[in-house]
Amino acid sequence: MEEVGKNESIRVLLDDGTVIAEGDIDLAGGPLLDAAITRVENAHPLIIDLAAVEFIDSSGLRSLLAASRRAESRGTRVVLRRPTSGVVRLLTITGTTEQFDVEEASPA
Amino acid sequence: MTAVSPPINSTTAAAGPITLTLPPIPTMVRVGRLTASSIASLSDMSIDDIDDIKIAVSEMITVLIQSGSRTNITLRFETTSAEFAVEASTPSPANDLGRNDLALAIAVLDAVADEHHVASTDDRIMIRIVKRLAPIPADPSSTTRS
Numbered sequence: 001m002e003e004v005g006k007n008e009s010i011r012v013l014l015d016d017g018t019v020i021a022e023g024d025i026d027l028a029g030g031p032l033l034d035a036a037i038t039r040v041e042n043a044h045p046l047i048i049d050l051a052a053v054e055f056i057d058s059s060g061l062r063s064l065l066a067a068s069r070r071a072e073s074r075g076t077r078v079v080l081r082r083p084t085s086g087v088v089r090l091l092t093i094t095g096t097t098e099q100f101d102v103e104e105a106s107p108a
Numbered sequence: 109m110t111a112v113s114p115p116i117n118s119t120t121a122a123a124g125p126i127t128l129t130l131p132p133i134p135t136m137v138r139v140g141r142l143t144a145s146s147i148a149s150l151s152d153m154s155i156d157d158i159d160d161i162k163i164a165v166s167e168m169i170t171v172l173i174q175s176g177s178r179t180n181i182t183l184r185f186e187t188t189s190a191e192f193a194v195e196a197s198t199p200s201p202a203n204d205l206g207r208n209d210l211a212l213a214i215a216v217l218d219a220v221a222d223e224h225h226v227a228s229t230d231d232r233i234m235i236r237i238v239k240r241l242a243p244i245p246a247d248p249s250s251t252t253r254s
Contacts, residue, residue, distance in 0.1 A: 008135050027170045028134035055141075057166040058212040059174075086159070093219035094212060 004039065005032035012036040017043045018081070022052035025060030033060070037067045044076045045101065051082035056090050068099045077101050125186040130169065132177040132198065140183055141166045144194060147185045151192050151241060160220035161192065161239060167213045168196040168235045171226075174209060175233055176200060191222075191241055197234040 001020075005012040010029030013020040019036045023029060033048075040046065046067060050056075068078045079101045080087070091097040128143055130136040144165040148158045165183070172181050177200040184195045210226075217224040221237035228234075 009138055024138060026134070026166055027137045027173060055162065055166070057137075057163055057170060058209075058216050059137075059170045062209065062212065090163075090216070094215050 004036045007032060014040060015049075018047040018049055020049040020052070024055040025053055025063065026055065026057050027059045030060050030063040033063045034066070037063070041067075041070065042074075044074075045079045046071050046076065047079045047081055047103075049081045050084060050087050053084050053087055056087050058090070058094065061090055061094060061096065065096060065099060079103050125184050128183040128185075130181045130183065132173045132179065132181050134173065136181070137166055137169045137173070140169045140181075144183070144185065147187075148192055148239075151187045153192065153239070153241060157192075157239060157242075161194070163220045164217055164224075164237045164239070165194055165196070167216050168194065168237065171210060171213050171235060172196055172198045172200075172233055175228075177233070189241070192239045193236065195234060195236040197232060199232050 001013050001015040003011065003013050007028055009024040009026055010032050011022040012032050012035075013022070014036060017040050019033070019040060021029075021033055021036075025033055037046065037048070048064065048067070064078065064080070071078045077100070080091075080103065082104045083091070083102060088097075088102070091100070091102075126147055128140065130140055141162040145158055145162050148161040153161070169181060169183070175198070177198040179199050181196060181198045184197075186193045186195075214224070214226070217237060222240045223236075223238040225236045226234075
């Protein structure tokens with residue numbers, strides 16, 4: 001497992017092609033997540049593990065949506081693995097759940 | 109970062125407003141929402157409502173930073189017995205408030221706040237949200253027996 005980015009909001013790791021986000025995906029954390037996603041962008045599918053995400057807002061969601069759009073253009077999908085209830089709620093209230101494959105969601 | 113406030117305590121719902129001034133940089137989004145969470149927790153709000161406040165304040169600060177603000181952002185928190193209100197403002201022109209990014213933020217504010225209002229003039233942007241406080245149920249243990 002390799003740490004590829006860390007700041008006051010977020011810690012991002014790569015583990016065998018899976019992006020792992022820990023902490024807050026917000027305006028400060030989003031760019032580090034973007035950079036990590038870019039490193040494994042050719043993965044099919046692109047898996048992002050969100051089990052340790054403590055907070056996400058719409059600026060963080062934009063990072064995930066941008067990855068989804070790029071994945072779609074390559075004919076693949078983004079898998080959100082183990083999203084926390086906060087992530088699931090944000091996807092629901094913004095109507096963006098269908099943009100992703102959600103795997104092993106935590107109970108809301 | 110400068111906090112200017114009169115003290116607030118949990119037994120005084122209508123304590124005076126609290127203001128917080130933040131530089132318009134991304135790391136301050138977290139500072140703003142954690143401060144909001146602390147203040148909201150003094151208002152007998154549920155955990156879910158406090159989470160809603162954190163999300164709302166994060167969205168508000170983010171919108172103001174992404175509008176191109178280069179001057180400090182002021183957050184003003186005000187609690188009454190009926191509601192918790194937050195106003196975020198910056199004296200910058202609203203260069204980018206028409207972007208699609210705003211639509212996503214507004215969708216989130218729609219879901220987490222009971223009221224929200226975005227106003228921009230030539231020299232100021234202001235976002236205000238209101239979260240209504242649920243009435244506190246009567247404590248059955250305090251019932252007087254005859």
